[in-house]
Amino acid sequence: MFSQAALVSDLGTSPHLPSPRIDNDGAFTVHSFFASCPGLLGTAFSYAKDEEIYGDDEPAEYVYEVMSGAVRTCKLLDDGRRQIGAFLLPGNIFGLEAGPNHRLTADAVIDTTVRIVRRRSLETAAQNDIRVANALWAMTARDLRHAEDHMLLLGRKTASERVATFLLEMDRRLTVAGLIDLPMCRRDIADYLGLTLETVSRVLSQFRTEGMLGLSGARHITLRNRQRLRSMNI
Amino acid sequence: MFSQAALVSDLGTSPHLPSPRIDNDGAFTVHSFFASCPGLLGTAFSYAKDEEIYGDDEPAEYVYEVMSGAVRTCKLLDDGRRQIGAFLLPGNIFGLEAGPNHRLTADAVIDTTVRIVRRRSLETAAQNDIRVANALWAMTARDLRHAEDHMLLLGRKTASERVATFLLEMDRRLTVAGLIDLPMCRRDIADYLGLTLETVSRVLSQFRTEGMLGLSGARHITLRNRQRLRSMNI
DNA sequence: CGGGAGATTGAACGGACTCAAAGTCGGTGG
DNA sequence: CCACCGACTTTGAGTCCGTTCAATCTCCCG
Numbered sequence: 192m193f194s195q196a197a198l199v200s201d202l203g204t205s206p207h208l209p210s211p212r213i214d215n216d217g218a219f220t221v222h223s224f225f226a227s228c229p230g231l232l233g234t235a236f237s238y239a240k241d242e243e244i245y246g247d248d249e250p251a252e253y254v255y256e257v258m259s260g261a262v263r264t265c266k267l268l269d270d271g272r273r274q275i276g277a278f279l280l281p282g283n284i285f286g287l288e289a290g291p292n293h294r295l296t297a298d299a300v301i302d303t304t305v306r307i308v309r310r311r312s313l314e315t316a317a318q319n320d321i322r323v324a325n326a327l328w329a330m331t332a333r334d335l336r337h338a339e340d341h342m343l344l345l346g347r348k349t350a351s352e353r354v355a356t357f358l359l360e361m362d363r364r365l366t367v368a369g370l371i372d373l374p375m376c377r378r379d380i381a382d383y384l385g386l387t388l389e390t391v392s393r394v395l396s397q398f399r400t401e402g403m404l405g406l407s408g409a410r411h412i413t414l415r416n417r418q419r420l421r422s423m424n425i
Numbered sequence: 426m427f428s429q430a431a432l433v434s435d436l437g438t439s440p441h442l443p444s445p446r447i448d449n450d451g452a453f454t455v456h457s458f459f460a461s462c463p464g465l466l467g468t469a470f471s472y473a474k475d476e477e478i479y480g481d482d483e484p485a486e487y488v489y490e491v492m493s494g495a496v497r498t499c500k501l502l503d504d505g506r507r508q509i510g511a512f513l514l515p516g517n518i519f520g521l522e523a524g525p526n527h528r529l530t531a532d533a534v535i536d537t538t539v540r541i542v543r544r545r546s547l548e549t550a551a552q553n554d555i556r557v558a559n560a561l562w563a564m565t566a567r568d569l570r571h572a573e574d575h576m577l578l579l580g581r582k583t584a585s586e587r588v589a590t591f592l593l594e595m596d597r598r599l600t601v602a603g604l605i606d607l608p609m610c611r612r613d614i615a616d617y618l619g620l621t622l623e624t625v626s627r628v629l630s631q632f633r634t635e636g637m638l639g640l641s642g643a644r645h646i647t648l649r650n651r652q653r654l655r656s657m658n659i
Numbered sequence: 660c661g662g663g664a665g666a667t668t669g670a671a672c673g674g675a676c677t678c679a680a681a682g683t684c685g686g687t688g689g
Numbered sequence: 690c691c692a693c694c695g696a697c698t699t700t701g702a703g704t705c706c707g708t709t710c711a712a713t714c715t716c717c718c719g
Binding site: 583620 | 674675677683684685
Binding site for chain 1: 706
C-alpha cells in the first residue's frame with residue numbers, strides 16, 4: 192500500500208521555504224506545512240475506522256499529516272490495557288521520529304485521509320536548510336510539551352478534572368459553531384485520560400446535570416460554562 | 426547568581442564537533458556533550474538540596490548538565506499536587522527548550538552541581554552546524570520518548586508495576602557495584618510515579634518480603650530478582 | 660422501523676488514599 | 690564515641706474514588 196509513496200519527490204533545499212505556522216492552541220498543528228514545501232507535497236492515503244497506520248517499533252519511513260478524520264497514537268500492554276498519547280486532527284502532523292523506529296502505534300479513529308511524506312525527504316531538506324531542521328525540532332518540542340501536560344493530568348488530576356481538561360482541549364481544537372463534534376468513542380476518551388469508559392460517561396452526565404454542557408447524541412457536545420470548566424482544569 | 430554566566434563564550438561553529446554520545450539506556454544522558462564542544466564549555470554552579478534551579482514559565486536562557494547530585498523537573502498544581510516529569514542524574518542534560526520559556530520547574534533533589542551553557546550559544550552553533558541542530562533535536566526526542574513511556578505508566582499501570590518500572594530505571598541509571606543509591610526520598614518517588622509516599626513504601630516492603638530486593642537504609646536498594654521485576658514492568 | 664454498537668446507569672467491590680502512630684536512621688553536638 | 694534529635698520511613702486502620710460487572714437505554718444506520 193505504500194508503493195505510491197515512491198511518487199513523493201525527494202527534493203532537497205527549497206529557496207523560500209516558509210516556517211511552519213503554529214496555531215494558537217500550541218497543539219500539534221502545523222497547518223499545511225507539507226503543502227507549503229514545494230517538492231515535498233505528499234501522496235494521499237485513506238484508512239478505514241480502526242485501521243492501523245503504523246505499528247509500534249516499525250521503521251519510521253514516513254511522516255503524516257491528517258487531511259480529514261482523526262488519528263490516535265497509543266501504547267499497548269499485552270493484557271489489553273491501552274494508553275492513548277494523543278489525538279491528531281486535520282492539519283496535525285504525526286509519525287515524525289528522530290530515531291529509526293516508531294514508538295507508538297497510530298490508527299484511524301474514524302475514516303481518515305492522510306498525506307504522507309518520506310521521512311528521508313524531510314531530513315534531506317533539513318540538512319540543507321536550517322529552517323526545516325528548526326521546524327522539525329519545534330514539532331518534536333510541541334509533542335513533548337503536550338506529553339508533559341498530559342503526565343500531570345494522568346498522575347495527579349481527578350476524574351472530573353481530567354474530563355474538564357479534555358473538553359477544553361477539544362473545544363480549542365475542534366469546536367465549530369459552538370459545537371464539539373467528537374470523532375472518538377467513550378473508550379478512546381477513557382484510554383486517553385487514564386480512566387474507564389464508565390467513569391467518563393458518568394462525569395459527562397454529571398457535567399450535563401450541573402448545566403456545564405449539553406449533549407445531543409453522545410458525540411455532540413456544547414460547552415455552556417467554560418469558566419467553570421477552566422476552574423476545574425487548574 | 427547567573428552573573429558568572431556572562432563568562433560563557435558565545436563561539437559558533439566548531440569544525441570537529443562530535444555527536445553527543447547516547448548511552449544505552451536511552452535516558453537523557455549525553456555524557457560530557459558540553460565538555461566535548463570546544464568553546465561551549467560551561468560555568469559550574471552549585472545548588473543546595475531543594476533549591477530551585479529555574480521556575481515554570483521563566484525565560485529559558487540556559488541549558489544545564491548535571492555534574493554531581495540529582496535534579497527533578499516538576500509541574501505543580503496550586504493546591505500542592507505535584508507531578509515529577511523526570512529525574513536528571515550526572516551526565517544528563519536538562520532545561521533545553523525549543524520555545525522561549527521553561528515549562529516545568531527544576532530543583533535540586535540533593536546538593537547538586539551543574540554546568541551551564543547559554544542557550545543562545547547552542548542555537549548559534551546549531552545555525553552553523555547541522556550536527557548540533559541534529560543533536561538538539563535528538564535530545565528533545567529522547568525526552569519525548571521518556572514522556573511517552575511515562576504516560577503509559579501513569580495512565581495504566583498498577584502501583585506494583587510502577588514501582589517495578591522505577592526500580593529497573595534506577596538500576597539502569599545509577600547502580601554501582603550492584604547497589605542502587607537513591608538520591609530521592611519516598612515523596613519524590615511517589616510524585617514521579619503518580620502515587621502516595623505510603624503506597625511506594627508499602628510496595629517496596631512487599632518486594633523485600635518477597636525476596637525481590639534488599640533494603641539497607643531506605644535509600645540503598647539491591648535488586649535480587651531483576652527477571653521478576655521485568656515481568657512486572659511489562 | 661428494527662437491529663446493534665455504543666452509551667448510560669446502578670450496585671458492589673477493591674486498590675490506593677487518608678489519617679494516624681510508631682519506628683528507623685543519619686547527622687549533630689556533647 | 691555515643692546519645693539525642695528530627696526528618697524520613699514504615700505500618701496500621703478505615704475510607705473513598707474509580708473500577709468492575711451487569712442491566713438497560715439510546716440513537717445511528719441500514
